[in-house]
Amino acid sequence: MVVNQLERMRAIIAQAVAEAKGHLQKVHLLSYGGIAEDQVLTLFAEASRDTPAEGVEAIVLPAGSRYICWNCCGLRFESEDGVCPNCGEVALEVPEEIDFALYKVEAE
Numbered sequence: 001m002v003v004n005q006l007e008r009m010r011a012i013i014a015q016a017v018a019e020a021k022g023h024l025q026k027v028h029l030l031s032y033g034g035i036a037e038d039q040v041l042t043l044f045a046e047a048s049r050d051t052p053a054e055g056v057e058a059i060v061l062p063a064g065s066r067y068i069c070w071n072c073c074g075l076r077f078e079s080e081d082g083v084c085p086n087c088g089e090v091a092l093e094v095p096e097e098i099d100f101a102l103y104k105v106e107a108e
Contacts, residue, residue: 005035005099009047012102017052020107024056028103030063035099043100061103066094 016027031040037060044058069075069084069091077085084091094101 009043022107026106
């Protein structure tokens, strides 16, 4: 396993634990296509060991696009030019080295 990916997953888990307003039940992750779902789940299991996220269900969702508009709405969309269909501004492209990201957490 790539140490860099493991460190990124540990940071994601720390963020998920911080965002949970109660007992963490599920962590939803986005995959940007550069890594297989089973690899993301393996990273999650390894990185969550001895944390409040250990044993928590991880759900991996395909991101579908590398564009995210932070100008108006946080919309994730597909585009050739990266222009947000809502506001017309150029959106940010998720860097190629980012294979996965935290999407949301569920807690009781």
